Amino acid sequence: MGLIQKVFYFHVPAAMAMFVSAIVCGVASALFLFKENRRADRFAVAAAELAALFGVIVLISGPLWARKAWGVWWQWDARLTSTLVMWMIFLAYLLLRRYGGPGSEKLAAGVALFGMANVPFVYWSVNVWRTLHPTTNVVMTLGPGMRGPFWWCVAAFMLLYVLVLAARARLEESRARLEELYLALEE
Amino acid sequence: MIETIRRMAIRVLVVVALAGAVAPLAHAGGRQQPPPQPPAGQSEFVPVSELPEAEQLPAAPLLIAAYAVVWVALLAYVWALWRRLAGVEKEIADVSRRIESGQRRS
Numbered sequence: 230m231g232l233i234q235k236v237f238y239f240h241v242p243a244a245m246a247m248f249v250s251a252i253v254c255g256v257a258s259a260l261f262l263f264k265e266n267r268r269a270d271r272f273a274v275a276a277a278e279l280a281a282l283f284g285v286i287v288l289i290s291g292p293l294w295a296r297k298a299w300g301v302w303w304q305w306d307a308r309l310t311s312t313l314v315m316w317m318i319f320l321a322y323l324l325l326r327r328y329g330g331p332g333s334e335k336l337a338a339g340v341a342l343f344g345m346a347n348v349p350f351v352y353w354s355v356n357v358w359r360t361l362h363p364t365t366n367v368v369m370t371l372g373p374g375m376r377g378p379f380w381w382c383v384a385a386f387m388l389l390y391v392l393v394l395a396a397r398a399r400l401e402e403s404r405a406r407l408e409e410l411y412l413a414l415e416e
Numbered sequence: 417m418i419e420t421i422r423r424m425a426i427r428v429l430v431v432v433a434l435a436g437a438v439a440p441l442a443h444a445g446g447r448q449q450p451p452p453q454p455p456a457g458q459s460e461f462v463p464v465s466e467l468p469e470a471e472q473l474p475a476a477p478l479l480i481a482a483y484a485v486v487w488v489a490l491l492a493y494v495w496a497l498w499r500r501l502a503g504v505e506k507e508i509a510d511v512s513r514r515i516e517s518g519q520r521r522s
Contacts, residue, residue, distance in 0.1 A: 232475040236482045243486065282493050286486050293482040297475050389490070396497055403504040410511040414518070 236294040238378055241368065242386035243286040244312075248348050249390060250280035251315065254322070255345020258338035270334060271401035273341055275394050277322045280344070283390075284316035299361055307354035308362035315351050318344040 254276035260269035291309070292302045303309065318340060325337040355364045371379055 232479055235479055239483065239486045282489065286489055289485045289489075290482040293478045293485075297473050297478050393494065393497070396494075396501065400497065400501045400504060403501065403508060407504055407508050407511065410508060410515065414511055414515050 231297075233294055233297040236290050238382045240287060240290040240294060241379070242383045243283045243290065245383060246386050246390045247280055247283035247287055247316075248352065249387070250276045250283060250394075251319065251345050251348050253394070254280055254319070254341045258341035258345075262335060262338045262342075267405070268402075270338070271405065272394075272398050273338065274326060274401055275397035277319050277326075277337075277341060277344075278397060279390065279394055280319040281316065281323060284312070284319065287312060288316060295361075304361050306360040306362060307358040308351065308360050311347065311351040311354050315344060315347045318347065 254273050257269040257273035257276060260266045261273060291312075295304070296302050322337050322340045322344065325333045325340060329336065352365065354360065355362050368379070
């Protein structure tokens with residue numbers, strides 16, 4: 230495949246981070262919906278934003294690789310289309326939280342559960358349907374020269390993800406604290 | 417008046433009938449010319465790996481663009497997050513001071 234193969238070392242870890250973020254958002258949203266856990270809701274917002282961010286990275290780096298490998302920027306195959314749909318679901322979550330008004334937190338939490346349910350579909354789409362996109366076997370059958378750098382990149386992306394998630398959740402906690410202070414000031 | 421309308425209607429019908437008779441002849445005449453042949457590249461499938469060297473895209477610009485997008489997106493997000501956090505923490509400090517000064521006065 231040549232030089233363009235190196236996109237793999239960012240594209241796949243970014244996709245993994247996007248899946249992890251979608252699952253974190255879904256689990257946190259479920260805790261908020263069923264246990265009224267406000268702290269979980271703040272983590273859900275943070276995770277949804279990161280799912281959208283890593284989705285942008287995946288959806289831009291992928292077509293740049295595809296232009297060289299397939300000769301086209303985009304194909305409406307199962308993996309690409311389902312990834313785009315999942316990214317749009319988390320964009321919808323963020324728009325609901327931003328513009329939905331009071332009470333939109335629970336509706337957005339429902340959207341996040343739907344987004345989390347999409348993760349296995351997106352992951353297994355390449356194995357179930359005939360797609361241009363490489364199958365999930367690629368990672369397991371990497372050559373020894375590629376395995377090390379790949380898993381190193383995965384570890385780096387996961388560490389980055391955890392740190393940025395913690396920072397973003399801290400922003401939500403700070404906003405909640407600020408709201409409490411404004412209420413105390415009014416009293 | 418009625419006679420005028422009748423004559424106009426007959427003329428319109430004659431024109432429509434002539435147009436209907438001539439159109440298939442023009443279409444049949446057009447069919448006699450063979451359709452233009454598409455270039456071989458549009459009618460045959462050629463895998464990207466088998467394209468001639470001159471038609472293959474260079475990989476370096478695409479790879480550089482991909483890595484640049486990743487770095488710019490992550491750095492821009494972290495910078496924006498840092499700014500938002502700094503703004504909220506400053507506001508928390510301000511409001512806390514106002515609450516404390518209000519409590520001291522009372």
